[in-house]
Amino acid sequence: MTKYQGHPDAVRALVRDIEVHKDLYIDPELFALEMEHLFANTWVYVGHASQVPNKGDYYTTTVGTEPVVMVRHTDGSVKVLYNRCPHKGTKVAGEVCGNTGKFFRCPYHAWTFKTDGSLLSVPLKRGYDGTGFETHEASKGMAPVGAVQVYRDFVFCRLNAEGVGFEEFFGQSLSTLDNMVDRSPEGRLEVAGGVLRYMHNCNWKMLVDNQTDTCHPMVAHESSAGTAVRVWKEAPEGTPKPMAVELYAPFVSSYEFFENMGIRVWDNGHGHTGVADSIHAAYSPAPGYFEQMVAAYGEERAKQILGDVRHNTVYFPNIMVKGPIQTLRRFLPIAADKTLVESWTFRLVGAPDLLLERTLMYNRLVNAPTSVVGHDDLEVYERAQEGLHARGRDWINVGRLYDPAERGQVNVATNGTSEWQMRNQFRAWTRYMTASMKEGAV
């Protein structure tokens, strides 16, 4: 007896105008359906092309809960394949990253595959003569995902072969990736500095929701950022403000600050905080950087690029990008109550090292398993993951500044403490959960 599988109307009923049902966060059946539908119908971030610069370079990861390998094919294009030998199911690529040369070789029976997944050779092949081998799945090699799109070196894929197009799915939201790339005087990013990996015992959507939750920093982070500001005030007068304090302090800005910084809501669950201002707006300049940008783009354009100080951009379903601080966070679903958070950082090619240093410090202070800001957040997520099991209440409220006229509006900037962006995410959730779900199908 299933509650949701094959019952798209039951799934739709979980998302109301201003509240969502707790099952979205705690129900294993819904989690399995998210993996089957939501993460297969949407465009999901896989990795960055700079992770696989040379032919044969590969990087293994997951899309939803599916193991995949992103590889630079012999023709120079980036392929995304399911990391599964068609023979017995073994994951073919074993390391997180490496170079496989011209082909993959399965460690179990030495079947080999070209870097586009096609079957290259099978030892003792004559054993399959006359067995109808060529009509079976195994002969097709490692399966490619449904579709791959590389946008300014960011690699996305859609697991399903059919579905929403890349441009249609992301629309104007791609402007955040543009801004991050344009911040390089050479218009190029490289993954740099390692990746922080932080295990969360909570549902992946709690992290996504939190990215545009601007009513929590001054409360949840009083303990960390608030303490940093207080300790800093004890420093002798005239002490230069450390970079760490510059990064911490804006977290405990006032409600008014967050209201005024604004939120922009795009279609399909994408949106960002920090329209007019943001917590990343007032960092000290890196010497020489502005001059490099002016030389590359001209003064007017350079000012425009650097003046766009967006805070958190959510690319639905499961990443967040910070343009001004060159960070990309992936919220990787493992189970209804388990999520791996990966925080990636980028070097602005051609820009001063100080910018990468600041990015890495920010990431360490905020996104590491040792981060006091991270501890603040994880504590409330995990308390929610447990609290949601209470039977006394069934719904989660996302009604702040709700306006019935908002439905159907896209590309709108609004009050920075609105939960419109969260509602946008849940509308997209319903859309892409049910797009491929058939009534009565099991």
Place this chain on the structure above:
Amino acid sequence: MTSFTDKQLTDFVYAEARMLDEQRFDDWLNLFTEDAYYWMPLAPGQQDPRLHASLLYEDKLLLRVRVERLAGARTYSQQPRSRSHHLLQQPGIEQADHATGRYVLRTAFHYVETRQDAQTLFAGWATHELMRVDDALRIQLKRVDLVNCDAAFGNINLFM
């Protein structure tokens, strides 16, 4: 000018771990020089704390923020608080320069951190770069290399 014996050097490392396990954090902070760093690399053998991510790379200001935060009334992630247990192997004296008062010790450890019903075991090596200041030993750099430094972790709340 004091010249430290091997026993005084190793006792310093044991005493430091005990301060942490007894949560005498103000005493612990006083062990560090004003320009000291506490470093937990993210990569095995990592050399660069600036242009590569670390789990921790904190100066004394940031360490003080951590210590004060632990005692904060609204530090919900420490309600209830974490506890720690260090199990140290005998520290090895890697370098001892009595003339300049600089010493390097390396100590294999197992570290357990608990909170509520969860208990997590970490294993690694601590490197203490010590210097003589006013005839006492002070930490200039404490480097903690976890054997699985690049693994995905849950919260690490206290100090190893």
